[in-house]
Amino acid sequence: MARGSLARATAIGIAATLALTACGGNGGGTGGGNEAGSKKLTISTDLPLQGTSATLSDSTNKMIQLYLDQVGNKAGDYEITLKTYDDATAAKGNWDDAACAKNATDHVANTNEVAVMGTFNSGCTKIEVPTLNQDSDGPMLIVSHSNTNPGLTKAWETGEPNKYYPTSTRNFARIVTTDDYQGQAAAAFAYNDLKVKKAYVLNDNQTYGLGVAKSFAEAASKLGIEVVGQQSWDAKQPNYTALFQSVKASGADMVYLGGSYESNGGQLVKDKVSVLGANDGSIKLLAPDGFSGFPDLLKLPQSAGMNITFAGLTQEQLIKDGGAGAKLLAAYKAKYGKDPEGSYPLYGVAAVQVILAAIAKSDGTRKSVNDAVFTGGGIAIPADQSVTGREVKIDPSTGDTTARDITVEVVKDGQETFVKTQSVQ
Template sequence: MTVAVAGLVLAAAACAEPGDLAVTQRTLVIGVDLPFQGAAGDTSESVYKAVELYLEQTPPGPYPVAIKRYDDSTAAKGSWDDATCVRNAQDHVANVDEVAVLGTANSGCSKLEAPILNQDPRGPMLMVSHSNTNPGLTKPWEQGEPGKYFPTGLRSYARVITTDDYQGAAAAQFAARDLKVRRCAVLNDNQTYGQGVARAFADEAARQGIAVVTNQAWDARATNYVALFQAVRAADADCVYAGGIYDNNGGQLVKDKVEVLGANTGPVPLIVPDGFFGFRDFQLLPAAEGAYLTFGGQGLDQLKAAGGVATRLLADYKSRYGAEPASAYALYGVQALQVILAAVARSDGTRRGVRDQVFSGTGVTVPAAEAVLGKDVHIDPATGDVNVRDLSVLRMTDGTERFVKAWPLP
């Protein structure tokens, strides 16, 4: 479904791109690239609905703007898919009216799409993610990062969420200082995001005096993880950190953790990152009760309590759809949209022009009075990272992700 917002059009022939209609006759398109199938489907639908609703309510800018839905998941896989992400990136480039991409949800998918969008002959094409947390997309992390995502030498990827080098480290600090654990098993789902956040946790755990008694991947295709947790028990771990996404058989992993090591309210707590955040299946899973989560932002309750744009948008969302969004990612999706719209409004209506507004000069700022996060939101033109760094600790309580505390970040 595509939703257009009427607006005044700048009558400037210079805004036309070779091979395109003049901007005066075009509606500029923002692709919304998310996994709409599998366990992440509810969260992705709520992001799309919130973006759609916000766009309907936004006063007209200099160009008419529409959104277009792209699914980067497959029913067979039940999550984002490598080949689908590549095909989506090619489709973004092929759509001559498209000027930016909102997404993707998963860091691994963005790492496949970003270089293709960066080499767009009419671009580079701007990409702004609401939920990618792997550091390597914007800063040195693994070999060749982040340069390999920008073959043209010009950056074109940005995000509005806190990265895993902060999130993983904060989880380890919370484990040491608040939970008083001393021996932790660190697991990852063997994907880009999970490996990155688990690495950050393990590195900080060592600095906090926590012994990492095992550090290994779980096989998302396994039928159970009983043997894995029996080994964790034999290592005398007093905490489990599972870095990854719930889509990768996270439900079975959590159930087997509780079966072997006991409830999360017991002597061996489970800590998970935001790859488990906002999944209804996880919220409803009895074995998830008592698990701690970290989220590289503010939760719905925090954003709503702050008043302003978020409060109004959440009220309108509930009025239209009968319930609040599945997670705070819906509002972070709107924040990513606000960054894109600010760039579009200041641009000449071309892909290159939209990208340049974010990555040249002083970059783009959405003022606190307008920003859904309730703070001045600025994208650093040198990196693509956002100035706002929030980290929330939550706990699964009676099927709900309850806010525990905000964790201070440097």
């Protein structure tokens, strides 16, 4: 596995290729994030740096900065600086509506900032996108590494997605697929591999959780799985014993957790096992990527045997496949003495690759950076350069990626272990 100079050489090669795509890059913009003649630009991350996601976000920021260092902090002719924002609060221990709203205005106010990598949570992104969309010097580009809620880019709930784009110009893109596909993949795995007959679907009553629970329930029903109950769990409850007694009475042979570990997921998993038994026993436990990448979950003995889907490819897969992602992971471990937490940090870098490619094609203004993604041929990072090991191609009409990889994992020996890649149509 390559380390040190080989990793740097690979990253510099990627930067050079991105620079060759530049069709502007002369720093001639007069607004929209760049002073006339300036070749110094800022990109940012917008992540929850407090609470249950803190270690995951810290790994993401470190990996992005490592990648930027390897490519010389350059995109085309521009010198790039990274600024980090926190969208969580200590009081909530999670992303916060007010913090997300403030960050959005701060992004716009930071005149040298041209694009945002984030957010981690779809609900936070739904707050920020309209503000960035109405930036008088923009719209301002935001690219997420983890948002899977379909409504950000396609018809889902009432008014979606158009209500997020007041100017009628798209400015949100993502490099992971959406929950309508993740739900399908989870349902197919439950039906074909776990042999589930009756499922009880829970959700955390949050934007992401409601969406992925809806998608799973609809897909499961179409496959012939009987959905015997659907209910929300309250993240503020001290325990869920009564909830799982209801699940037990329903005759379900599987519980689907539509939501995030941040929503008191640890207590939920503990009480599931306490009332319904081991996760690989007669009543299985299946969760989406909102439960992926949390060290505290993996430390729980009760997490053993639970299956988790992830909207992408895992570190384990990427290391095995080799390529740019494996080399960057090796460089991270050499620098920090351990692997990054979960698979999202590498996808954070993939989102930054899209941003850097857009900057390289721009004249340094916010509008031109956004236009590089949403007009013309859009942005495509070839598979041999992408840290995800797959071509990252953004559809300029929607902001969605064409990649639809869904990985199924099982928690075993305190780790998320690869089971299979579940294909979706």
